[in-house]
Amino acid sequence: MITLIKSATIIDASSPFHQQTKDILINDGSITKIDDNISKKDGYQVVELDNLHVSTGWFDSSVSFGEPGYEERETIKHGLEVAAKSGFTAVAVNPNTNPVIDNKSSVEFLINKANGFATNLYPIGTLTQQNKGIEMAELYDMQQSGAIAFGDYNKPIANDNLLKIALLYTQNFDGLALSFPKNNSIAGDGVANEGKNSTLLGLKGIPALAEEIQISRDLFLLEYTGGKLHIPTITTEKSVKLIKEAKKKGLDVTCSVAVHNLVLTDDELHGFDGNKKVNPPLRTSKDIKALLKGLKDGTIDIITSDHNPIDIEHKKVEFSTAKDGTIGLESAFGALNSVLDIETIVNCLSNNPKERFGIEKISIQENQKADLSIFSPDGDYTFSEENIISTSKNSIFLNKKLKGKVYGIYNNNQLILNS
Template identity: 75%
Template structure:
């Protein structure tokens, strides 16, 4: 199959055509020609309003539910949502039932994802059943295709266990995650501890809980060596801690969830459980620091932290509802509303792929076509009609967004919304 992308503005700093408007010809999954104008010779033509293209976006924190929680989202629909939201690759968390904590479970995920346009990369559990007691079979799972190890949204409280994991994973260049939360400090907090939690009568979770855990992990990393990734940081101090660690030469990377870049705890005044996330929404000052962290390069990755929750566990009193928001469909429009395209596109493409050791396919001739198609100037209000996920728990409902994904070309497939 031959596909012709017409008048596409290329956003790819590694491409010789960066910021140029070109026609792009793709044959059997390979970019064969990039020119000012290519004549249509019975090709499959894609001509879209204000078409922009970049290297394929990679979301490094996605939950699908399957196996065990298919009512939230199954792999088939999840990958379709990801493709139509502009993601050519997703890293899938281990928070299913059973937990992805062994070789067979990793292979199950990979086999279920065969044949889709969007690539699925399993993040396997760091500990058995994600209980934080015994380390899982890390090497075997990596051999089966796991690209990292994490107990999704669960901190490892045992200092020695985290130390051993960092030491052990070095034998096969494994990447270890540590969720930034100290449960002893956070207690039963469900909102950022501060003015809003006090006004609303919600139990507060102090930022100190995040800082203590990050400080511990950085001390352990300095002692052990190895590679550490800290997912979904949410505070000013967290950015500062990681900045200092990078200055020391430690192999530490971090991500931030899009809702932590765009929404503050001011949203909680309506007690809408869609805003109940983990870590909790922080202050506007934290938002500014996180955005600065993106621009300065301290923060490596932007993720949707897509976490579908069924209505029975989400449409409850705020204190009883389960944490999490979906985010694939709103990801680009939300982040493009607060950052310039040049400030963040690498945090969705080359940087996350580098962190996870994956190849980034540049937009140039004779390169594999792994491309996201989007319009950065489309302004709209995100409504329920924009949600493609099985679960509807979006923190961005009725928010004004800027920019919309058209879809992707990847694995020799064109997927458009």
């Protein structure tokens, strides 16, 4: 199939066509021509849409699907279809399944299940056996089977020596270790950011210190061991400062931030809505300001939706007992587009995460594979259940004003567009 994308504004700093509006001709999955005006021919699949923009394909570094074990929340097949219609050509899937992804056969199961889709799936293996934080998992074997990183999703590594050994061991095969930034001894059974709102609402608080002290420990260990460390979903002003200082020292550390922590504060908790319960929690406007600044100056490398489907039985309950997590694929671009410029969004959704997780970066040029996210930055709308494609509906952005529209993707010789 030959596909012709008409009048597309190209967002790709590595392309000679960056910020130019061009026609793009794709034949058998590869870009064969980029020009001002390419004529339509019979049999072409033509894409003509309002204020059409294309960028290098977005890669979400933290996505949870239910399968295996929690298929009622989301299956791999449907999850990848959601990702495609949300503009993502690749996703890294967390190991929080049942059984967890802690050995080579479970990694291979995910890869085989995802074969043939427009959106590529890259497994993240657990850092510890059975996700229990006691003994290290089979990291090398999992990497040989296709795992791109190792971390216990939303679970901190409490054992300092275990993380030290993991950082040393992964250097033998250039592996990437993930360490969730939370000290459970300090966080305790907190359910919300410790501050004015948690006090007013009578909710047990999670102090910013619980995140920052864990990051400090991780950075001390990294400085001692060397190796590669990624800290997912930071949320506080001090966390940004700690990572900025570590990078100045030359430590090989990166970090990410979840979309909702860039847009929403703990003021959202006044309705006691379980959909607003996330881990790490929503913080303050001062933290958001520091996070946005950290993205723009390069301290924060990656933005993730931190997409985590939870069934209604575990969400429509008392706030303190609701499971943590929000879906985020469908709302990611619209939320980011309301607070950040397009180039920063593309850099932190595409170039930076691909580089860190060892995914091939493909420029929008002739004779290159077509790996494209297709969208428009224009148009305000209110995010509602009608906008949710996921099986689970636990969105933190329900009834929020978002901006822009995702049209779909082109990847793996497949065009996927929203109807």
